[in-house]
């Protein structure tokens with residue numbers, strides 16, 4: 001059976017003291033709950049080291065929200081996968097729809113980022129998902145298939161097996177309008193089919209595919225009960241420890 005994962009994407013929220021307070025509250029709650037789910041926090045780059053120190057030795061994992069495709073060098077303002085790893089993070093979110101939409105991140109760039117993350121011993125959390133316009137045009141499956149193809153299909157099965165996938169319909173992110181459980185299940189099952197065709201049945205059966213998009217304490221249980229939904233990538237609701245812990249409980 002696949003382990004469930006609940007990851008909190010804090011985006012550009014929380015000062016350092018606020019982030020440490022939130023991480024400490026989540027850690028406390030996780031210690032009490034001893035959840036079967038894997039729990040991951042993704043604060044801003046600048047807070048990674050401090051949050052890593054707080055989480056050290058605990059079951060809570062740490063993710064960055066982005067990384068450079070380059071190894072090192074004259075790329076002012078960028079942060080490399082190796083730097084992230086050296087700060088104590090083990091995961092990195094790649095291809096979030098906000099980065100695709102606001103920072104022009106496209107398939108070729110994301111392909112490089114995924115390769116770089118894996119070679120730097122970070123686990124990519126690769127986000128895919130269609131816009132509302134694409135869903136209304138019934139293009140959601142083609143879009144998601146394309147996003148997988150352009151960023152992940154160059155890998156061999158061993159490398160691809162390291163990736164955590166996140167289906168995040170853009171129309172559900174931060175909108176309060178989550179995908180219905182059956183819509184999420186339909187897409188997660190489709191993603192698993194694509195992975196099976198490209199990388200084989202074993203990889204497809206063991207891949208973690210998270211749902212993201214207005215997941216909250218009220219809807220998490222129904223989403224996580226779907227057979228192909230292996231937990232969630234949580235934005236807004238991860239900024240409040242009680243809400244996030246309630247979602248973690250739903251993944252048990």
Ligand code: PEP
Nearest residue numbers: 173174212213214235236
């Ligand atoms: C996200 O940005 O990854 C996300 C899922 O956001 P929200 O939960 O706020 O919709």
